[in-house]
Amino acid sequence: MKSSVLFICLAALSLSACNQTKKENQQAVASDSSDHTTMTADTTHTSQNSLDWPGKYEATIPCADCEGIKTNITLKNDNTFSIVSEYINKNSKVEDSGKVMWHDNGSVVHLTGKETNMKLKVGENKLIGLDQDGKEIDGPSAHLYVYNKVEGEK
The missing domain is CATH 1.20.5 (Single alpha-helices involved in coiled-coils or other helix-helix interfaces)
Structure with missing residues (x-):
């Protein structure tokens, strides 16, 4: 019991x-x-809708057989672009234009034209060159792939 x-x-x-x-x-x-x-991410504010991205950007990017390539990129409000690449001391210039496509929730632009196929991360008054995998270019020459916005240009 x-x-x-x-x-x-x-x-x-x-x-x-x-x-x-x-x-x-x-x-x-x-x-x-x-x-x-x-902890939900704020997806309403992106580079596309929060930054003053339209305008002219420039950089001199490295070149294997010249002193550099002076490049001017103009992004327009209608999601088109124009690009002028001038090979320094080569008397060679390439001009192109095309469409701007936005990727990665509005933080990356993909420029596609007849001669152009490049992705750039959009920052405050700058565009940052991305490699083939869509990652920022790193290493000692990474700063050469940053296109700075030209003041007073739209």
Whole structure:
């Protein structure tokens, strides 16, 4: 008889312990969900809709067989662009124009024309050259692939 009373008490104790753990888990899950709500990224502000991106940008990018390529890129409000690339000391100039496509939630422009196929990250008054994989160019010459906005140009 004592053993059956002891068994019933132990069973009741274990069931109440399980119920307590379930309540604690529910409270933990509820507080975790509220944390996720507050950590939602702000996707309404992008380079495309928050920055003054239309305008003229310039840089002199490296060249294997010349002193550099002076490049001017003009981005227009109608999502078109024009580009002029002049090979320094080579008397060679390439001009092109085409469409601007926006990628990565409005932070990257993809310029496509007859001669042009390039992606650039849009920053405050600058465009940053991206490699074939869409990553920022790094290394000692990375700063040469930053196109700065020309003051007073649109």
